Amino acid sequence: MALQRFSKIFRLPTLEKRKLKQYEHVHRDINPNDLWEIIGELGDGAFGKVYKAKNKETGALAAAKVIETKSEEELEDYMVEIDILAKCDHRYIVKLLDAFYHDNKLWIMIEFCPGGAVDATMLELDRGLTESQIKVVCRQMLEALGYLHKMKIIHRDLKAGNILLMQDGDIKLADFGVSAKNTKTLQRRDSFIGTPYWMAPEVVMCETMKDAPYDYKADIWSLGITLIELAQIEPPHHELNPMRVLLKIAKSDPPTLEQPHKWSQEFKDFLKKALDKNPESRPTASQLMEHPFVRSVTSNRPVRELVAEAKAEVMEEIEDNREEGEEDDAMELSGVPNMDLFFYFLLLYSVFCRFMYKKSLKQQYKTLKRTRRFVIDGVEVSVTTSKIISDDEKKDEEMRFLRRQELRELRLLQKEEHRAQAALNTKLESQKEQMQRRFDQEMNTKKKHYDVELENLEKQQKQIIEKMEGDHNYKLKEETRRIKADQDRELQKFQEQLKREKKEEKNFEAAQKHYLDTTLNQIIANNKREIADAERECLNKKHQLIREREATMWDMEEKNLYERHQLLKQQLKDRYFLQRHQLLKKHEKELEQMQCYNQRMIEILKARQQGEKNRMPKIQRSEAKTRMAMFKKSLRINSTGSSSEDREKIKQFSLQEEKRQKAERLHQQQKHENQMREKVGQCEGNIRELKQLQNEKCHLLVENETLKLKYLDEEHNQLLKDWRDKLKPRKKALEDDLKMKKKEQEAFFRMSQSSDCPNPSSPHKLSKFVPYQDASNT
CATH class of the missing domain: 3.30.200.20 (Phosphorylase Kinase; domain 1)
Structure with missing residues (x-):
């Protein structure tokens, strides 16, 4: 063990x-x-x-x-x-x-693609692609999409981040994580999945409405958005929250290039065709390959140059942006002749402001020069780019990272929603199949029951008729034997009495024969009448069973229509319940992301204000020192000779400076408070706008559910009406069929009665009573 x-x-x-x-x-x-x-x-x-x-x-x-x-x-x-x-x-x-x-x-x-993703390449080079490079990438993407669509595949997540580069100048489409593999060429999808900025309008509508599914042309819209991204580094509406952009896509006109004058008319026309909001009139990948923008592409050299430039060694040089002569600005007044004191101070103040502005610029900005050297087709190429480094750039990079994080969270949420929708669809399909199997099983059980009843009735009737025939044959033989025995005895008596009267003997025999035939015919007729009555009774029972069977089938059909309607309604409610749950979950995530975004904006503003607040005393001290020096210098130029008066003027100037600095600090505080109020108001407005959009989505979903339920009720009522309309002719056809069978039976028995045996008393020949056979059972 x-x-x-x-x-x-x-x-x-x-x-x-x-x-x-x-x-x-x-x-x-x-x-x-x-x-x-x-x-x-x-x-x-x-x-x-x-x-x-x-x-x-x-x-x-x-x-x-x-x-x-x-x-x-x-x-x-x-x-x-x-x-x-x-x-x-x-x-x-x-x-x-x-x-x-x-x-x-x-x-x-x-x-492995050594060139990396196109979006990373653009960030590395700090610029978008040139039009010649976009042409090559676009042509290769169209060929890849044409192949995918022939294979019944919708990519559903086209963007620069999913276009990888090879060193030989080819691109590779990647990331099929949310792609759809169809089983039919004309199959459509209704899943709300993909990255918001690149989503086609018909895909966006599937978030709340599943009535208008999309097909392969959703990839063409994403292609158009990707081309704008290649030209401008970022996709259209990139400054918006991922969820707010969905409303923009659905309600706004198709996006265009920000600086159309920099691009060719062919490129703009290609984008116009690809970004058609009506998917029916939007061209396919094979049709776009015939467009002049990409038709002339014969070489991938521009992309090879792009990869070589991105992978080239970089020499960096940082410049301080220092303006020559700015330190001497304050000394330019040493030779200023005697002038009005008021205008003199104005000039001093303007020089000071320019000095402080240049100083602040010098502290905030630096220029980064990058030189790349690479070889393409045996020719060495050198490319130098300049870029201003500032705090704003770091903030942009941080915002880009946070946006990617938001998109990643959104994609995870979409994956969970897709999985939940697929599980629900499987469950609902299983419910439908179970219901259909149960209905078919019940119908087959009822049919078998009535078929067995009819078969038993026919067997029982056959046995009764056979027994009746046997009894009738036996009675007929016995009656024939008895009558013949009696007649033989009477004949013997009569022969004994009338041996010599041959004629009377023949008449007597004929009378006996007529009596025998009449008696036997009457017996046969009575037997046939009994059989006909039994057959008629059996036929009535059979017809009654058929009526009960058909009535049961009709009741089951009507019940099945009702149960199917109830199941579809419940399934529809389950689907919308899941959609509402997922939408609320998504709304919570959106609200959380918006609050984080608002918090970041407020923190950035606070940090900037704190920096300004911290710099203010230093600037004021420096400014006060400079202004005091200038004031003293002006006093020396316009001196009255009295030192006490000069000291008094300096004291008054110091008091004025303190008041001015206090007013500046107060102005800065008020300015900061106003900025904070505006920012908080803007954040609250963002939250209100988001909640309004979310409420609109929820309302739209509820409206759509109500319309769907109403449509289901109307469809059920129409089906029930059509079924009842078809039931009347079915009932009439059944009754006509039963009447016809009854008439056939009556005609059969009339024929059998008219074909009575003329000589039933003939030896060795008895009448055979054949029962009526229903044509439907033969």
Whole structure:
């Protein structure tokens, strides 16, 4: 027993492994670290980190996307991306090298792109792409999209961050984490998923309304937004909160380039076509490839130059922005002739303000010069760029990082919503299937019940008729035998009496024969009448069973219509309940992000005001010192010779300076208070606007649910009306069929009565009573 118990324990893991679902392109229980070596970190995605890996055997490089999963169900969410990457084989789409699931971590090994993502390249170069570079990227993206759409795949997350660069000048589309793999060419989707700034208007509408699903053309809109991003570094409306931008996309006109005069008419026309808000008139990828903007692209040299420039060695030089001669500005007045004191002070004050302004600029800004040298097609190229370094730039970088964090949180939320929607759809489909199976089972059970009843009735009727026929044949034989015996006796008596009267004997025999035939015909007629009555009674019972069966079927059909309607209503309510729950969860996240954003803005303002407040005493001391020196100098120029008067003037000037400085401090405080009030009011306005938008979304969702429920009720009422309208002719057809069968039976028995046997008393020949056969049962 102990050995058996141990064997069971040792067999348990293998049983569990058999239960685990096996995926075609994912290796289980193989440690990827045995095959690949991690040599660096490339980035941090929404669902995990991305590492640079090297194959230990071949030395091939790969980008390893490592995702921690908590369950097998969560692992299922990433299979779409792996299946798409494994199925796609195109020059401009990243290739899947391998995939592993080990230690609750999913490793997706994809093709390594040395040039990195386009958005990182633009930030590195601190500029957008040139139009020639955008042309090449656009052409290659269109070819990749055309291939994906032919493969029935919608990317749903096109942006510069998902376009990777190769050193040979090719791009690679990446990140199929939210892509959709359709089963039909004309299939549409209604999932609200993607990155807000690049979302098509029809995708945005799916947040609250699932009535207008989208198709492959949603990628064309994202392509247009991505081209604007390539030209301007940031996508349109990037200054807005990710959630506020959704309303902008839905209600505003299509975005355009900020400085259209810098770009060609062909580029602007291409964007106009790609950013058509009506998806029906928006062109496809294959149609856009014929546009003049990309039709003439024959070489990828501009992208090779871009990659070479981004990867080139950089020489940096920082300049202090120091203006020559600014230190001598205060000395320019040494040779000023005697003038009116008031104008003299004005001149002094203007020089002082200019001096302080230049000093503050010198403290705040520096210029960074970057020189890059690289070789392209054997030609050495040198590119020098200048960039002003300031606190605002650091703040922009911080805001960009926080925005990416918000987008990452949003994408995680979208993934959870998508998973919940998929689980609910599976549950609802299962409910529908169960209901249909139950209805079919009940219908089949009822049909079998009535079929058995009809079959039993027919068998019973057949047995009764056969028994009646047997009894009738027996009675007929016995009656024939009895009558013949009596007649034979009477004949013998009569023959004895009338031996010589042959004629009377023949008449007597004929009379006997007529009596026998008449009696037998009457018996046969009575037998047929009994059988006909039995058959008629059986047919009535049979018709009654058929009526009961059809009535039961009709009741079940009507009940099924009602139950189906109730199920659809409940499923619709469940869907909208989940949508409301997800929307409220999203609203909480939006509100939290908005409050964090507002808090950051207030903290930035406080820090700036505190800096100004801290600088104010130093500036005032320096200013007071300079003004006092200038005042004393003016006193010496315009001296009256009395030192007491000069001291009194200096004392008064000091008091005036103190008052002026106090007024400046008070003005600064009031200015700061006003700024803080405005900022708090702006933040509160942002919160109010966000809540208003959220309330509108909730209201729109409730309205849509009400309309849907009303439409379901109207559809059910129409179906019920159509069913009842069709029921009347069905009932009439049933009754006509039953009447026709009754008439056929009556005609059959009339024919059988008219074909009575002319000689029922003929020897060895008795009448056979054939029962009526229903045509529907033959």
